[in-house]
Amino acid sequence: MRMIKGTGLAVLPLLLGLLFLAASLTPSLIPREWLVQGVLGGLVMALGYLIGRIIMGLWWVMELPTLQERAALIFYAILTLPVIVVVIICLGKADDWQNGIRSRMGMDTVDSSETIRMLLVAAVVFAVLVLVGALLRVAFDYLRHRLYRFMPARTANIAGFLLTVFIVVVVTRDGVLDKVIANLDKSVTVAQHLFDTAPPAPSGAGIAGGKSSLIAWGAMGQPGRDYVTTGPSAAAISQFTGREALQPIRVYAGLAQAETPQERADIALAELKRLGGFDRKVLIVALPTGTGWLDPGAVDTVEYMHGGDIATIAVQYSYLQSPLALILETRSGLDQARELISTVHSYWKTLPRRTRPKLYIHGLSLGAWASMHGTGLFALLDDPINGALWAGPPFPSAMWNGINAERTPDSPYVRPTIGDGQLVRFASHTNDAGGPAGWGDMRLVFLQYSSDPIVFYEAASVFRAPEWMREPAAVDVSPDMIFIPIVTQFQLAVDMALANSAPDGHGHAYYGPDYVRPWVAVTDPDNWTDADSTRLAAHCDGGFHQGCRN
Incomplete structure (x- = not known):
């Protein structure tokens, strides 16, 4: 399953990313505005793309059969059509899904989900994350090629990967993350109005x-x-x-x-x-x-x-x-x-x-x-x-x-x-x-x-439906909410971030x-x-x- 020349993107991973984007439009516990939905959509689209690339990488590593270019083009065309149909259907139903939650919580419904702006945000988030991934790949390639001078290729590949991970952890832990936490701690401490x-x-x-x-x-x-x-x-x-x-x-x-x-x-x-x-x-x-x-x-x-x-x-x-x-x-x-x-x-x-x-x-x-x-x-x-x-x-x-x-x-x-x-x-x-x-x-x-994600989030929802999702929906939970592996996990994580924004008597309010x-x-x-x-x-x-x- 080879890449189409000149695209720079693996088609199958991209299609999987689009399916993840469509799945993210389905309702969860807390209603989402277009900006939040765009960020969520771009994030899970990048994740789907990454999973697709990993699967393709494993396919190539195991040296399994691949399609010739003409057959690959036909295969991709056959797969692309239903994926596009699924995306269009989900985009068309997104308003109704979100309004279904809003009406159950006594909120005003919205006439438009700002589809174009949402898709633009999703595209930007996806592009940024893919760029970050590409930069990490460049760093990995640089490190492993430098290590080829001192050790066998397989050992160098493993060592290069571990070094890349180590650098990312150190930079985020001792750099960006530390500064973010320090600024948060400083801002909330000032907001306490202590002493003077x-x-x-x-x-x-x-x-x-x-x-x-x-x-x-x-x-x-x-x-x-x-x-x-x-x-x-x-x-x-x-x-x-x-x-x-x-x-x-x-x-x-x-x-x-x-x-x-x-x-x-x-x-x-x-x-x-x-x-x-x-x-x-x-x-x-x-x-x-x-x-x-x-x-x-x-x-x-x-x-x-x-x-x-x-x-x-x-x-x-x-x-x-x-x-x-x-x-x-x-x-x-x-x-x-x-x-x-x-x-x-x-x-x-x-x-x-x-x-x-x-x-x-x-x-x-x-x-x-x-x-x-x-x-x-x-x-x-x-x-x-x-x-x-x-x-x-x-x-x-x-x-x-x-x-x-x-x-x-x-x-x-x-x-x-x-x-x-x-x-x-x-x-x-x-x-x-x-x-x-x-x-x-x-x-x-x-x-x-019943709509409080702080209470009902489950880490295992990455691969299995929470028990409450296997029961009839509660009065303020959308009956259209369905379990989708991986995507549901991220929807519930976003719900937790939005939990306090729900109307009184719902979510975490x-x-x-x-x-x-x-x-x-x-x-x-x-x-x-x-x-x-x-x-x-x-x-x-x-x-x-x-x-x-x-």
């Missing part, structure tokens, strides 16, 4: 970072300061419930507060004691997302339903966005969660059972993964916690994967049933956790959206009202009715960026 750039500290003594506080206001960071200074007041809670309310206690220690996770946990615990957090009826240990952000839609709702008789303690472990923190600072969140939960739990279990607060764990996204890791057997078996609410648990979470593996066989993968529901339940945008009845001594709830009934199921607030849940859900209009109205 921090706004004036609050003057009151009853707030973390304020007068007499053990926590430094300047070290808290912008997410922490927003967290402790916002949220519903006692007056707002009282107005909503019609009963007397307390001012909720919020404790937050920033990453710059101390050098080690244990030191930060100790300071946060001391501040919680100072503010009287253990005198409240409910205590929540919350782990923030990568940047240190806590979803007000999650915290505000539970403060309302408990009349403000509640304290929350949190510690920051990173400045990076969750996807970057997940890759680059994996241990930071896990270590901080373990130290914080262990420190609080160790003190909590020394208190009289009759008067100590009920203890719960909470986390969203990377905070969910970290807090699940930190909720070890000591918290579940040795004087166990009362429960946990984890939202958007990332796919690597060991506890989530272990629990999911125990689901009832006839229950949906995206919303499984675990046993009789006495210990673990799942909630989503369309189903609550079943209320406070029927539980055992501990209550664990996972809030997850967790919506304030969706926390209400799961929190009721977990914490069982006194004198709370289903009508109260409905009112609170209507009162909380924020979701991923806002909490409840004061």
Whole structure:
């Protein structure tokens, strides 16, 4: 299977690349704009081309039969026509596929997918990647030919390949990648407004970072300061419930507060004691997302339903966005969660059972993964916690994967049933956790959206369909989504990058009202009715960026 003279491109690899481009137009979990689709299309087209070149290279190395030029031209012509037809069909259906997702998420549909501009972007990305590949080939050829002077050709070829790989790794790791990470770290650190750039500290003594506080206001960071200074007041809670309310206690220690996770946990615990957090009826240990952000839609709702008789303690472990923190600072969140939960739990279990607060764990996204890791057997078996609410648990979470593996066989993968529901339940945008009845001594709830790629991504999707794709599509997932080896993997990777851009209640954009009934199921607030849940859900209009109205 030889190359056509003068093209410089192997025809079969190019046709495979075009099939990959067409496949990338099929829908996945999150709707894609034309620019993103163009980048994705160009990337998978280059990948298909590369796979084709590898296959052809192996064919030649094994010295298998090849077609003569005339026969090759006829063969290529026969193959090209159906490939072009497939590409045209997929381009024609691309709008409908994307609008199908958008309509299921309550988004406005689009009249045009900007096909021409999308194809131009795909072509540019493809050309750049092919050029990079050609430059790597030139480097490989140069190295192996230089090595021919000192060793046999086969050995030189292997050595040249390994040297090329080594150079690429060193350049990207110690050059480009290091600079990108350093700039990201610098930019997000500046965005935290630490120390000299921090706004004036609050003057009151009853707030973390304020007068007499053990926590430094300047070290808290912008997410922490927003967290402790916002949220519903006692007056707002009282107005909503019609009963007397307390001012909720919020404790937050920033990453710059101390050098080690244990030191930060100790300071946060001391501040919680100072503010009287253990005198409240409910205590929540919350782990923030990568940047240190806590979803007000999650915290505000539970403060309302408990009349403000509640304290929350949190510690920051990173400045990076969750996807970057997940890759680059994996241990930071896990270590901080373990130290914080262990420190609080160790003190909590020394208190009289009759008067100590009920203890719960909470986390969203990377905070969910970290807090699940930190909720070890000591918290579940040795004087166990009362429960946990984890939202958007990332796919690597060991506890989530272990629990999911125990689901009832006839229950949906995206919303499984675990046993009789006495210990673990799942909630989503369309189903609550079943209320406070029927539980055992501990209550664990996972809030997850069926269209959340952070939850349902699978690394094995490079060669096999994820289990949830083998079931009927959920209400906000396109029924036209199909599994395509390799391409689906890249679609889901792009979905993860876009997950927070979805409308509230879809993707990874967790919506304030969706926390209400799961929190009721977990914490069982006194004198709370289903009508109260409905009112609170209507009162909380924020979701991923806002909490409840004061």
